[in-house]
Amino acid sequence: MHVTKEQIAGMGKFERANFINSLSGMKSANLIGTKSEHGVTNLALVSSVFHVGANPPLVGMLMRPHTVVRDTLQNIKDSGVYTINHVNEAMVEQAHQCSARYDSDKSEFEATGLEEQYFNDFAAPFVAQSNIKFAVEVREIQVLQLNQTELVIGEIVGVLSNKDYCLEDGYVDIQAAGSIAVSSLDSYHRTERIDRYSYAKPDEPLRSIWKTQS
């Protein structure tokens, strides 16, 4: 099958959204935790979180300003901080429900039954049910001129996780922590490890580095 540019342009709005959102591949499922100036907590489900750099530790995500994430974006701009919480299977329906358009004065924690968790004096709420979560301070927000989406980049300033998931070489077994993947807009997937491979070099065969770790 070949789908042309013209056929994509001719699709209905929802069909095109499903189709194009499928193409980027399996994506991370994260809940972004924030708190408003008025003290209202907020959770937004985001599938665009991506690695930006390790030193300093930077993470990015893309947000469309006038959609359901409008409160999250405003809270990040006002408070400067947010949390990123991996979604796992036990909380997948509550996480998806966070993509409903609740009024700004309604907390998605309250609406879905997910529990707020605070750590030290970090102002943004974590999700208690998440097994891998981290605190982020916003560093830069850039508007992409092509479609007015906002690229939010932040620095990771603390990580909460169970030590059991963290291997000696720094790798975190996010599958063991239950972190799931999302495809397109609404399909959620648990994972099964194929393998971990050695650092690739020209003219050197790959080795599995998974079994030797556990």
Add this chain to the structure above:
Amino acid sequence: MHVTKEQIAGMGKFERANFINSLSGMKSANLIGTKSEHGVTNLALVSSVFHVGANPPLVGMLMRPHTVVRDTLQNIKDSGVYTINHVNEAMVEQAHQCSARYDSDKSEFEATGLEEQYFNDFAAPFVAQSNIKFAVEVREIQVLQLNQTELVIGEIVGVLSNKDYCLEDGYVDIQAAGSIAVSSLDSYHRTERIDRYSYAKPDEPLRSIWKTQS
């Protein structure tokens, strides 16, 4: 466990890279196909492809300029086009091998045995073994001032896939197509669908929309 900013800064380079790359969650595994001005084809394994918008259909990816993706970035700047090819389990070792630092005059296709495929007059090569792949024209490259990585945004101008994977509502069953996820830098994961859920609305229970589709 709580890992502080100071502990992250104190990690060794490889430990920190493994750790921070784990935090963004399950990521897409894509091979970027390009061709140089001298006609040398290139494949780069990228886990940062993300959805930017559906109308126009835009996709982004982040690249570090002086690393193994340097040739890919140069080819995109020179030719203006590239392909994005989902990695599946049958080609996972070859895909990981593409992250080795081959000389610029060596094609990763030739080095790994992945096959070049061309469609109509699109100048960049597709990966024959991939089941979901698309042609992209670069629209904007922005340098992120925080760490000098380059954000490449392109428009999807054609999609190659088997019709069987495409559902009536536009959703593409990329799991059925074998598309896999990657965690951190070197771990690959097949997926198993938990469910697809209805569009979330406040005060309305979610419904599964998966079984009614098939």
